[in-house]
Amino acid sequence: xxKILEINGFSKTYDDTNKAVNNISLSIDEGEIYGFxxxxxxxxxxxxxxxxxxLPIHEGEILVGGMSVRHKTRECQKIIGYIPDNPDIYEFMxxxxxxxFVADVFSVSTEDRTxxxxxxAGLFDITEAMGDLISSYSHGMKQKISLIAxxxxxPKLLVLDEPFVGLDxxxxxxxxxxxxxxxxxxxxxxxxxxxLEVAEKLCDKVGMLSKGNLIVDGEVEELTKNKSLEDxxxxxxxxxxx
Numbered sequence: 001x002x003k004i005l006e007i008n009g010f011s012k013t014y015d016d017t018n019k020a021v022n023n024i025s026l027s028i029d030e031g032e033i034y035g036f037x038x039x040x041x042x043x044x045x046x047x048x049x050x051x052x053x054x055l056p057i058h059e060g061e062i063l064v065g066g067m068s069v070r071h072k073t074r075e076c077q078k079i080i081g082y083i084p085d086n087p088d089i090y091e092f093m094x095x096x097x098x099x100x101f102v103a104d105v106f107s108v109s110t111e112d113r114t115x116x117x118x119x120x121a122g123l124f125d126i127t128e129a130m131g132d133l134i135s136s137y138s139h140g141m142k143q144k145i146s147l148i149a150x151x152x153x154x155p156k157l158l159v160l161d162e163p164f165v166g167l168d169x170x171x172x173x174x175x176x177x178x179x180x181x182x183x184x185x186x187x188x189x190x191x192x193x194x195x196l197e198v199a200e201k202l203c204d205k206v207g208m209l210s211k212g213n214l215i216v217d218g219e220v221e222e223l224t225k226n227k228s229l230e231d232x233x234x235x236x237x238x239x240x241x242x
Contacts, residue, residue: 001029003066004157004188005051010060012046012212020046023060024214026207028188030156033179035199035220036192037233038209044192045085047209048161051190052082064157078106081155085162085192087146091135095126095145098134099152106153113152120148123174139166151178158182160191164198176202200229208236 005028012021021043028034038044049055051062053073062069064076090098096117103113121127124144134142143166150158158179164172179189179202193199199206200220206229208216215236216223223232 001031003027004030004032004064005034005190006061006063007047007051008061008063010047010050010057010062012043012050012055012057012059019212021050021209022212024207024209024212025060026205026214026217028157028190028205030186030188031183032204033183033189033202034191035203035206036190036209037194037196037199037206037229038192042209043212044209045161048082048084048159048190048192051157052080052159053077079156081150081153081158083146083150083160083163085165087142089134089142089146089149091133094131094133095137095141095148096130098145099130099149102149103152108153116152116154117148120151120178123178124148124171140168140171143167144171147175147178151182154182154185154187156187158187158189158191160189162192162194164193164195172198196228196230196233200224208233210236 007024007026009023009025010021011019011023013019036044046055050057051069053069053076057070065079067076069076093101099117100113121130126141126144129141134145137145163175167175183189203220205219206223207214216232
């Protein structure tokens, strides 16, 4: 299997004494969903922002599709889809205009975008609101339009920071379906979450971060043979804080 994301010895320091992320290494193959789990302040968002090229990389290496994020940032970003924990989207646009704008940025053909927008808008039950201004949307609606915009260009790597926050149960189920469908087409997904039940049922691999250290990294099937992901998380957090 081709590796879509490789993190090798990555560290991030914001000052001379405090490492937000400390020497982590992990990899994700095409077709895999990787859940990134940890308490607030563990270093999840720092890692995510470094993967997508928002934060500069000074220690270690991050590769996307075999390309260095540090040295080929733009090339990597062309194959990445990213949704932060609080999507900052253009509220003066309508939903359909925003999705088309993103499709233009990633050079999605008219034929492909038309099919995909119709498909995802239908799944997320937002078709009738696509022509409305984003400023009129609820938080959940804004989250849905951000997701549609991310899926419309079929990224090789989709990076999501707490994507299930703000979604109702139906939209959460739809998102899980879309995530798996994207990976079945050869992409990979890296997402942070606090919802351990979702991670256990949806992910192929998980990593657990404590104080910037990756203290658990492995396949969900192997990790959960004798205990739940919740048990592993609670135990790992206790060990990580000793």
